[in-house]
Amino acid sequence: MPIDVLSSKVAAEPSQKEAELHKKNEMQLPNKDLRLVKIESNKEGNLQSSDPATATKSGKPKIKGVSLTELFTPEQIKEHIISLRQWVGQSKAKAEKNQAMERSMSENSCQLCAVEKLTFEPPPIYCTPCGARIKRNAMFYTVGTGDTRHYFCIPCYNEARGDTIEAEGSMFSKSRLEKKKNDEETEEWWVQCDKCEAWQHQICALFNGRRNDSEQAEYTCPNCYVEEVEKGERKPLPQSAVLGAKDLPRTILSDHIEQRLFRRLKHERQERARHLGKSIDEVPGAEALVVRVVSSVDKKLEVKQRFLEIFQEENYPTEFPYKSKVILLFQKIEGVEVCLFGMYVQEFGSECQFPNQRRVYLSYLDSVKYFRPEIKTVTGEALRTFVYHEILIGYLDYCKKRGFTSCYIWACPPLKGEDYILYCHPEIQKTPKSDKLREWYLSMLRKAAKESIVVGLTNLSDHFFVSTGECKAKGAAEDMINQLQQEEDGRKQQKKGKTKNTLTKRALKAAGHTDLGCNASKDALLMHKLGETISPMKEDFIMVHLQHACTHCCILMVSGNRWVCNQCKNFQLCDMCYEAEQRLENRDRHPVNSRDMHDLYPIEINDVPADTKDKDEIVESEFFDTRQAFLSLCQGNHYQYDTLRRAKHSSMMVLYHLHNPTAPAFVTTCNVCYHDIETGQGWRCEICPEFDVCNTCYQRDGGIDHQHKLTNKPSNADRDAQSQEARQIRVIQLRKMLDLLVHASQCRFPHCQYPNCRKVKGLFRHGIQCKTRVSGGCVLCKKMWYLLQLHARACKESECHVPRCRDLKEHLKRLQQQSESRRRAAVMEMMRQRAAELQAIDD
Incomplete structure (x- = not known):
């Protein structure tokens, strides 16, 4: 057990604000030897009893679900510990090395996995000027903090002549830059049992450091928990105590994919059982799968100015509206819902102009190799491949029924060391080469073609x-x-x-x-x-036709008639081309250069909707807004998927973030100390709608010198703060907060009656006058800065009046451009290598 422990339990978790602001890459433990950091107070979604009788012997509040193991049966706990010590996801050599440590466990070892020191994968660092990734153990220079932090590789630093260096349009004095080595390590966080005082890794314990009150929560380790359950001193919590993937909002799209998936899995299992001569109950099948759409938001693709200049005489659109969606697959493995698969898609609807009208782009797709059971279907493919294919086919089917005409897929595997969506993949999972990945997609599309979901396949070039x-x-x-x-x-x-x-x-x-x-x-x-x-x-740029294409003009037909030739397999014309065909001389008609003429027969197109209107509601998620935002969340908080034990914990935390959209509430800010007030806690003035006092200030100052009566807010103990209703309320509060921000930035009335308008204006004034600022730890500045960032991510106005909105949007755009530039440069290099390989073959 670590020495010099000042408290009986601590959890090295990044602060809530750091997680919210995505300022995580630079987070390090303040004391690596002790591996300790204080738990930050979480202000959302805690299940806590206010009855003193429920207080624990340790004097700490009893918060339900601080560890997911509290929902487990003793048998599940034992299964979990056995799984921890198998090190699923690691290479055989690493797994055997960790398993060997079980024989030499000491008091400094984790009592669950039997290993002592485990370190996280260091988040990648990229040079700001050139975008190159700074290699491990290489030297570099850095300046700034958080979102304004810049990195400089040694070549870029040396190339910058003089005493300054440029980054994103700003000049920095070289004397301000700090020289560092990219060799920092972050050790996994620990947590101590309040009963037996044994230490475990938080990840092994499935401990959620954010589900705690302003005081430290009591934690009982799995071993003590099993003992208590077997003695009848406690019972496992109901599954509803911690919201999971099933509790995420359902959409028409998620239901469509999920229902198809379950139907196809049942059929596959029946076929496998028939092939083996067994009953369906005798063959294993995929269980506990959940599909959810976790983000569905409207966005705009801005066309770059250089491109517009080239096509200016064609009146090319300056922007294309689209809807960005994120679809995830979870599977409950050994009692924990694990995120196994995710994809980002972009839907350009009927309201969008050509050439993107009614087109769908499969932007990114990612998975980790933990799917259960690890068996093959009756056709010989892996069952996990079958499942992932069915999700994609289900999505294409949904798009076809909504009236989309085509889908673009780029079979491009991630570059070495890069991740698309899920951070850090298991060592046992190989990255496929382009030809293998392309065949994976084509295999899926051939299945979709058999169901007439896909009616044609080509590529961008052809x-x-x-x-x-x-x-x-x-x-x-x-x-x-x-x-x-x-x-x-x-x-x-x-x-x-x-x-x-x-x-x-x-x-x-x-x-x-x-x-x-x-x-x-x-x-x-x-x-x-x-x-x-x-x-x-x-061949890697796959174009999928969901509707039939005219053989002459190549337009994808959505209305009128489709004129087909019964003698030729793939010959069909739209109405316009058919009329043009009829005006030609017989020798120039279909089939060309043939003495015979083939008759064309009309087929009315009546199954394509007039528009692609999405019946699903908007689903907002700050962390899934872009894949880079989600990667930042995972990298900064070390939500890794390189082993099953980490994938379990990471998925648990991702679900926590999804169920607890963070929103600092101005209406629950103490007017004395300016700290946030817990939901259902504190005191409020019955007359002044903007006057709130926290319990600490109220008790310390004996009621506060306020001219009106203060009333204690209703307790949170009688309602489930983790309920779906509470989650929806927090989403609504966040939207109201952003609306308030826009209103206050334009309001010119000194006595405006809009709720909390004056309070926000006061924060604006504070931001201008404050000398401490965010860098100095000012609570008010942090709150305002966080809200401004949230607003900037969602703002679509080119002339927005909210302070710093334009600057923040420019900064976010630069970050996105840096990511795109890195990927573009790497892809161009990959293309160059591919062309050279093909040339060598030809020679």
Whole structure:
């Protein structure tokens, strides 16, 4: 057991504010030897009894569900401990090394996993100027804190001449920079049992450091808990004591995917049982699966200015509205709901302009290899693959029924050391190469095609850059590419000027460009370059047709008639192309260059909705707003998925965050000490709606010198603060808070009656005058800064009046651009390598 312990139980958990503000990459334990940090007071969702009779012998409040093991039976506890010591997810060598420590356990070892020191994976650090990842044990320079912290690799530092260095438009004196080595380690947090005083890792104990009162909560370790249950001194808590994945809001989409998944799993299990000659109860099946949409918000894709300049004569849209959604799959494994699979999708509906109208983009997909049972289906594929495929097919089916025409999928595996959604993957899980990943998607799409959910497959290159079938623009794209290629190949031999210009014009004319101006030239050259770039890996850019495409104009048909040829398998025309076809000479009609004419028959398109309106409500989640936001949450709090034990704890904490959307409530701020007041705690003036006093100040000052009577707020003990209603109330409170922020920023009435308007204005004034500020620990400044950040993430107004909104949006945009730039640079390098490999094969 660690020495010099000042209290009987501590939990090294980052502060609530740090988690909320995503300022986590730099968090370190203040005392590595003791591995101790005080539990921060959590202000949301605690189940606490106010009856003194329920107080524990330790004098600490009894909070239900501070450890998830309180919901376990003794048998589940024993199963959990056995699982901990198997080290699922680690390589065989590491697992055997940890298992060997069980034979030499000491008082300094965790009493659950039998290992003493375990360290987290260090969060990645990226150089601000160049975006390169700073390698482990490499030197670097840094300046600033939190969201305004910048990192500089040694090459960028040396390249910056003089005494200053630039980062994101700001200049920093080199003398201010701190030189560090990327070798810091963060040890896993510990927690001590209040009964036997044994120590365990918080992760092993499934301890939630955020579910505590302003005082430290009592914690009973699993071993003592089992003893108490077996003696009849206590009972396991009901499953409803801690909200899980099933308690997350259901949507039409999640129900559609989930119901299809369960139906298909039942059928697969029946087929497997029939194949083995057994009853369905004799073969294992996937149990306790939950699908939920945890984020569904409206966003806008802004078109970059350079792109607009090239296509300015085509009146190209400046922005495209879309809906961003996050879909997660949970499975209860050994009593704990584990997040196994997640995907980000972007839906560009019927209200969006071309070329994105009615298109869906599968943005990111990620999974961890803990699915149970680890068996194969009757067709030989892994059952987990079957499940993940069914989720995707269910989503495509839902999109098709809503009227979307196509889905884009880029089969691009993550780069080495990178994560898409879930932070830190198990060592036993291999990252597939592009060809394997592409085949994984195509296998799924072939299944969807059998159900007529998918009606066609192609790729971006063939669809947009190469004409196929009997397209009336046949040869135009090829001629353009050939001409431009000749120009490129012969550039060194040709004279500059006239010859070059002539070739460019011929290529443009071949492509159907009558305007041979500068912008048209840029347009064609850009498209050529784009086609040239993706050509070596064109098969990875999958385009899925959910509706039928016209063979001539390639438009995806959503209304009118589809004219089909019964003699040719994949020939179909839209109404416009059919009318054009009828005006042609017989020899030019379908089939071209044939003496025979094939009749075309109309099929009315009546199953595609007129619009793609989403019937589901908006689902907001600060942490899932972008994949980078979720990764930041996981990296800063060390919510890792590299072992099953960590995946259990990380998923438990993710569910806690989802059920407890953080919102500092101004209406529950003490007017004396300015600290937040627990829900259901404190005293309120019956006359003044903005005057609240916490219990501490009320008891210390004997009622406070206030002219009106203060009334004790209703106790929280009689209601379940973790209920779904309470979660919804907190979401509504957050929205009201953001509305209040916008109102107060524009309000010019000194005696405005809008609830809490004057209080927010006071915070605005405080922010201007305060000398302490956030960096100095000012509570009011932290509160205001947090709210401003929340507002900026959701704000869609270009001319917003909320203070610092524009600056914060620019900062958030820069962070996103940095992430995109890093990925783009790495992908371009990958493309270059792929092209070189293909060239070597050809040679």
